[in-house]
Amino acid sequence: MDRPVSRRLGITGKLLLWCLVLVTIFYATTSVLFLRIQNLVEVSSAIVNTNYDIDKSAQHMIQLLLSLEENRKRFEILQKDTYMDSFLADLQDFGKTLTSVLQRHPDYREPWKELTQEYTIVLSRSSDPEVSSLPDKTITRWLDILSETRQANQEEMEARLNELAAKSQAAERLGFIGLVASITIGVLGSVFIAYRLNLSLSEIRRGIRELGRGEPARPVRVTSKDELGDLAQAFNNMTGRLQEEERMRQDFIAMLSHEIRTPLTSIRESVDLVADGVFGEVNEKQRHFLDISRQEALRLTNLLERLMKVSSLEAQRLSLCTAPLDASALAREAVDRLQSTALAKNISLKTELPEQFVFVQADQEHVTQVLANLLGNAVKFSPPDSVVRLSVTPEPTGKSVIFCVVDEGPGIAPEQQQHIFLKYYREPSVRGSVAGLGLGLSIAKGIVEAHGGAMWVNSAPGCGSSFCFSLPKPQAMV
Numbered sequence: 001m002d003r004p005v006s007r008r009l010g011i012t013g014k015l016l017l018w019c020l021v022l023v024t025i026f027y028a029t030t031s032v033l034f035l036r037i038q039n040l041v042e043v044s045s046a047i048v049n050t051n052y053d054i055d056k057s058a059q060h061m062i063q064l065l066l067s068l069e070e071n072r073k074r075f076e077i078l079q080k081d082t083y084m085d086s087f088l089a090d091l092q093d094f095g096k097t098l099t100s101v102l103q104r105h106p107d108y109r110e111p112w113k114e115l116t117q118e119y120t121i122v123l124s125r126s127s128d129p130e131v132s133s134l135p136d137k138t139i140t141r142w143l144d145i146l147s148e149t150r151q152a153n154q155e156e157m158e159a160r161l162n163e164l165a166a167k168s169q170a171a172e173r174l175g176f177i178g179l180v181a182s183i184t185i186g187v188l189g190s191v192f193i194a195y196r197l198n199l200s201l202s203e204i205r206r207g208i209r210e211l212g213r214g215e216p217a218r219p220v221r222v223t224s225k226d227e228l229g230d231l232a233q234a235f236n237n238m239t240g241r242l243q244e245e246e247r248m249r250q251d252f253i254a255m256l257s258h259e260i261r262t263p264l265t266s267i268r269e270s271v272d273l274v275a276d277g278v279f280g281e282v283n284e285k286q287r288h289f290l291d292i293s294r295q296e297a298l299r300l301t302n303l304l305e306r307l308m309k310v311s312s313l314e315a316q317r318l319s320l321c322t323a324p325l326d327a328s329a330l331a332r333e334a335v336d337r338l339q340s341t342a343l344a345k346n347i348s349l350k351t352e353l354p355e356q357f358v359f360v361q362a363d364q365e366h367v368t369q370v371l372a373n374l375l376g377n378a379v380k381f382s383p384p385d386s387v388v389r390l391s392v393t394p395e396p397t398g399k400s401v402i403f404c405v406v407d408e409g410p411g412i413a414p415e416q417q418q419h420i421f422l423k424y425y426r427e428p429s430v431r432g433s434v435a436g437l438g439l440g441l442s443i444a445k446g447i448v449e450a451h452g453g454a455m456w457v458n459s460a461p462g463c464g465s466s467f468c469f470s471l472p473k474p475q476a477m478v
Contacts, residue, residue: 029178051157200228334371352391378407
């Protein structure tokens with residue numbers, strides 16, 4: 001039973017935790033900004049409710065004192081009761097304003113103590129005609145007290161306004177920094193989480209694509225301890241089982257091929273002995289069936305050789321004996337092998353070879369097998385009276401040589417092209433009409449890749465096919 005990967009935190013938990021972090025950052029930034037704004041409101045309230053009120057009241061009281069002094073002087077000169085009434089009215093209004101200010105702002109009782117006491121004395125004598133003898137120095141002293149108060153209040157108000165401006169700028173900076181920091185942390189954190197998730201998904205996608213392309217199963221990296229980590233571990237367990245089953249299958253094919261080859265060889269030799277008349281004369285009918293037996297035994301031998309070749313390629317045990325070879329000579333040899341098969345279908349084999357010698361570092365037997373396989377498929381799928389071309393072209397970089405077999409057959413649909421190099425795969429349109437096991441292209445591709453080259457196909461339905469592969473040049477000629 002597979003052991004599950006120990007999980008610290010799942011994907012859902014990670015996302016919820018990250019959302020909680022973002023909410024916390026936003027809440028903290030908002031809280032600090034709210035406290036700053038609350039402090040600004042307190043300073044603004046102090047300016048409006050205290051400094052502005054004091055300034056306005058002091059200015060009103062100064063105006064009352066000036067009016068009171070003017071009415072007193074007019075009364076002394078003109079001796080009209082109207083001026084005395086105005087004087088007394090201004091004095092009472094001054095007293096009301098003074099009392100109201102001290103009630104709203106008790107802190108000014110001490111600075112205005114002298115003013116309050118003197119006003120109380122004056123007010124107690126307000127019904128006496130001698131009140132008009134209120135000394136000028138008293139009014140002047142009251143004016144000085146109020147002017148000083150107003151001046152100090154204006155300075156305090158200016159200081160508070162400066163403080164308000166500074167705190168407003170600080171709050172603005174804090175809000176901007178908090179917003180930028182929140183966005184930056186949010187974006188970077190989200191990118192990091194997306195990167196971690198995509199890293200795990202990329203590994204799993206790579207493994208699935210390799211399996212889909214028929215490549216050897218390789219384990220993927222387990223980059224996290226969440227659900228994706230579990231998925232990656234499960235994929236690794238699956239690939240491990242596939243590798244073990246593939247190894248067992250290869251061993252079985254190798255064993256079966258070896259076990260069948262010996263009795264098959266005995267059968268072929270026995271058939272040859274009988275056909276040669278070693279055990280008595282053979283009539284024509286018997287010879288005909290002996291020929292059929294020989295051909296079927298030969299077909300079984302070829303099939304076993306292909307299975308052994310596939311097994312060797314899969315196990316990477318293919319033994320190559322490479323040497324510098326003339327690419328044009330390889331092409332001509334392969335064409336000669338398939339000439340009779342092509343003539344039977346009235347198909348013309350043509351070569352397009354370079355004028356100068358071009359060499360490749362290759363194993364002659366195996367490369368000839370690849371060319372013969374590609375030419376054989378081209379002849380098999382081409383219509384009668386068509387042309388199959390084999391071209392040899394030096395690669396532009398000068399490091400390799402490209403062989404291409406081009407036919408005029410039915411072509412291959414794009415969705416089938418990615419599968420044709422897989423073992424045992426046969427295109428659905430030809431499975432019932434053309435004989436074969438679907439091993440030829442897989443073997444050819446394996447041989448080419450064992451040389452360090454590559455194989456590919458260019459095709460479209462109704463436009464024929466072009467199978468190409470590259471082989472490296474000898475190092476001394478690169």
